[in-house]
Amino acid sequence: MGEREYDAGAYVPPAETEEMELVHPKTFIGKYIWSQDAKVIAIQYGVTATAIGLVALVLSLLMRLQLGFPNAFSLIDPGEYLQYVSMHGMIMVVYLLTAIFLGGFGNYLIPLMCGARDMVFPYLNMLSFWFYFASVLILVAGFFVPGGSMGAGWTLYPPQSISEGTPGSEAGIVVMLLSLAVFIAGFTMGGLNYVVTVLQARTRGMTLMRLPLTIWGIFMATVMALLAFPALFVAALMMLCDRLLGTSFFMPEMLSMGETSDHGGGSPILFQHLFWFFGHPEVYIVALPAFGIVSDLLACHARKNIFGYRMMVWAIVIIGVLSFVVWAHHMYVSGMNPYFGFLFAITTLIIAVPTAIKVYNWVLTLWRGNIRLTVPMLFAIGFIFTFVNGGLSGLFLGNVTVDVPLSDTYFVVGHFHMVMAVAPVLVIFGAIYHWYPKMTGRMLNDTLGKVHFWITFLGTYVIYYPMHFMGLEGVPRRYYAYGETTFISDSVQTLNVVISIAAFIVALAQVLFLINLVWSYYRGRDAGPNPWRATTLEWQTEHTPPRHGNFGESLPLVYRWPYDYSVPGASEDFIPQNVSPEETRWQAEGRQS
């Protein structure tokens, strides 16, 4: 089928839109600290998220030391182990992944890819970052309060999260809940901004069905986050009341360390419903931007249009909507009414259909392409492999019966690390290798990038794939040590040693990445405006890196969808979105004569 039917060249007449006024500060502080430029805010988000992510990485290494070599080092005791498990999970999911995808890539790419000068509410955008920054500071303070940080698991389940006998129940949990509340307030400011910018500030000709999938992914994730985070917000406030004011929203009649407590009448399972009403969409809040970004990486580096663009858009929307009606699949064995299991197993497995379609379309994008195995492309391929693995193991856990023996085992740990830790992180790396040239004007070092890719991709597979089999054997998660049991074979300990060693190697490889980021900033090869020969608007800016206001005198005019790669008859193997049909015709004729 030809490109003509697919309105790629249809001309959209300019509409009257007012140019927004931007504040151009002169001082260093105005430009880089209290900045209202989305691109600077994006980098602030990215650096903060990476820094706190490194803390969580170190925590995971301490855990791996204990699991691989139990009681050999005496570095952490059982309480600290739980604290590190909890903080590692919370930081990675909320403070790293959510922040870097929406605050980082969202801020950088939404205005540029939509053809806007900046976010619609720049001042609010600045506040959003500083709220996030404050929430990270509060989170870090949690490590230093009496009793140490929160240690109830990232899921914060009451009653134990606020009862004696759980590490961090004295002060750590209070600090954690406060930090979450501040994070959510800050995110709401940013999120409103992203949504309004995508809906209202697109340049002329940029119809919704001409948006790059990156923007679709980030947009849908933001809408979901705006709807999901309030559930966590109220749950956090109610738990704070239970802890500080003695209310009993989530606290039943119970004992605390064998003594009668003053609580009574509350429902711990209510908290789980609220938490997972946030928690499950959260998985897709992290996954959808990754889906979007990886689609753009694949199309650009395979020099081919994304296969089935409309289907991809609808899949994102459907996944977003469905993800709000699957939350209780995290609670199959929670003691909720077991008949819920039927409903939630059905909704959960339905969501596999649009997700599978996305995978097919990524692979079909490679089919009959012209694949450049650049570093971003390697990471994109690594993502597909890892995501397919993690997605398929989700079919075990989503199917209520199969979940029963596997829940709360290492199968779950393996599954969610594959699907929402390694897979999105591979996309983050791919995206950084892809857009770093636009952010800095220099290319990242290719050799270092490839070494980084290979160690990370293979290493994480060695870490997480065998964990599924430990889970089949029934090895429970969140255990400080296993001691002697009648069902865990001795060879599991050997496996734990292998996994721990792999974890250390993968962690070391990340140092290479950080070195690459710094070294290339000063010494990297000059990138030029569009090193990947990409079609989307951020590569068509007048300056690289783009200045405040992004585009030159006038905003670009969009004539086509973002995937005009290898269009038959065109002189180049890509046609940027802002190139008019007249220009391409003229270029093609010029080539012929």
Place this chain on the structure above:
Amino acid sequence: MAIAIVLIVLALGSVVFYFLSPWGLTPLASNWGAIDATIDITFVVTGAVFVAINVFMAYAILCYRFKRQRRSHYEPENKKLEAWLTGLTTLGIVALLAPGLFVWGNYVNVPDDAHEVEVIGQQWHWSYRLPGDDGRFGDVRTHLIDESNPFGLDPDDPAGQDDVLIDSSHVKLPIDRPVKLMLRSTDVIHNFKVAQFRAKMDVMPGQVSYMWLTPTKTGDFEAVCAELCGMAHFAMRGRVEVVEQGEFDDWVAQQPTFGELQDVGEGDPEAGAELYARCVACHGPQGGGRQEMNAPRLAGLDDDYIERQLRNFRQGARGEHEADRFGQQMRPFAMTLEDREMNADVAAHIETFPVEPTRPTIIGDAERGERFYRSCASCHGADGEGRRALKAPRLAGMNDWYLVRQLQHFKDGVRGRHPDDWYGNQMVDMAQILVDDAALRDVVAYIGTLSGGESSPQQDSEQARAEE
């Protein structure tokens, strides 16, 4: 190029790993073979899809590597292909979901002939209750729980009088009989898991959840907690022994009912004083302990702990290990206390002894020990006062040489490994955090500084001075 080969190797290697891996489902010991079947079906379907997608991707990468003169095929969509793929995927999903939902239907519907056993989860051990002859459980309320009523039964409910109470982490189940496990928690969320049974459910405070299964193999099975429940989550263990019906009935007949326990009441310290005569030679008239006899202090220990240890010695759950020389000496003495009542009386007598300060005999770094003690404090209390409800005895004021020896025994598995030492196993797991001898001495040195919850005479005088 390399990436395509790696993808193929990884995809096929993953399948090979599945077949060759020494790790997999533990041998089934219940009726839930259907759950294993759904797992197998899921492995077949997902495995096929996993290999197909990745091999296709690798093939595409091999065939369509970048060539300067080549152009990609321009094909924005292919409705027919997309419809086919959607249809096939939907079929695959139905193939997974249908058997899953069918088995779930069985999982949630308990057979009418199932007998009921209540499992009670609390930090950090299990206990159990059987409905007794009337087949009905009596009412329980968490707030009724105290030392004399550890299960929180309502004394006014006649249905509760014959309830059989099993105040240990060890329970027996009859083979080939469906059992409905009623799950109750008195504090936080737990999850009663026996890997070989497959069935699993959270024990949620404030409500009673349930699951059912039919044990199909006799033997000992380990129950672990599968829902994070605080510091000692990893050490919360229980044991389910599946036996023939006759053995089960005999065992149930030996267990006390709620009514019987109410009637027995507390131990009698005066009767205990007489029985204690045989202990005096080693442990001293006031239970102060004598190091030269290797007999530890008894004063300050709660009756529940004393009774349990006497029982352990008598039954060979403690002091049977050849490395526990002094424990072996204790066993014949414990044998002379023949029944439960005698144990209770002695324990009640010991509770009357005054707690005098002990003389330190061990040198350790109490400051370093304080760090280790954080883990101990969850059960034994911040002041080493002990927590009866957690089965954790008092540590403050106990002989330091005795504590060091017992910690060493726990760490080496000399004490606590016996299957009938219900709570000793926890200490085996916990003692592992004491990595070397120095750590052991340090934590005991710190315990030596603890007051046990009561203010010491010195503190009293300081307080008095401050008030003046």
